[in-house]
Amino acid sequence: MKVVSKWLTGRLRSTPIHTGHGSTEAGSITLRGLPEEAVRSFERAMRMSPVDPLLHRLAVGMAMAFIELRRFDEAIVAGKKALRQHPSFASAYRCLASAFAHLGRDAEAREAAARLQDERMFAGLIKSSKTRSGNRLICPAE
Numbered sequence: 001m002k003v004v005s006k007w008l009t010g011r012l013r014s015t016p017i018h019t020g021h022g023s024t025e026a027g028s029i030t031l032r033g034l035p036e037e038a039v040r041s042f043e044r045a046m047r048m049s050p051v052d053p054l055l056h057r058l059a060v061g062m063a064m065a066f067i068e069l070r071r072f073d074e075a076i077v078a079g080k081k082a083l084r085q086h087p088s089f090a091s092a093y094r095c096l097a098s099a100f101a102h103l104g105r106d107a108e109a110r111e112a113a114a115r116l117q118d119e120r121m122f123a124g125l126i127k128s129s130k131t132r133s134g135n136r137l138i139c140p141a142e
Contacts, residue, residue, distance in 0.1 A: 035068035056086035063095035067102070075099040090116060 042062040046055065059082035066075035076099045082092035093116045100109035 033068075035065040038062075038065040039069070056082040056089050056092065059085065060089065060091045060095055063092070063099070067095065067098055070102070072099040072102045 039062055042058050042065065046052075046058050049055070052058070059078045063075040063078035063082065066072070066078060075095055079092045079095040079099065082089055082095075086092070093112045097109045097112035097116070100106070100112060
């Protein structure tokens with residue numbers, strides 16, 4: 001599960017965040033390695049536009065920043081908030097899978113990753129791979 005978590009976290013770092021109201025700035029701050037500043041920027045953007053139809057993207061941006069800060073419980077809260085607003089938003093499932101995996105909550109991490117597959121949101125990005133024990137895991141496509 002650690003391989004999956006590491007790969008998902010890498011995917012999160014390369015996910016752009018665009019909604020306006022400072023969120024692109026916050027997203028670029030996260031990608032520049034300043035996640036604490038990014039959290040403040042996302043919070044400010046959410047206060048400025050609490051009914052923005054793209055608010056789920058801000059929540060995912062916060063989840064990404066929380067993952068960078070290793071604040072995985074808060075990342076889960078933010079990821080779930082994004083899913084309440086947009087139930088099929090792939091980046092939210094990536095955040096949840098990564099945060100759950102970092103916390104050792106493998107069943108929940110697998111469930112989030114499975115939702116990506118079920119919704120066909122991960123098309124072409126994953127493949128099944130056998131582990132030494134013969135179990136099947138979700139791994140990045142090579």
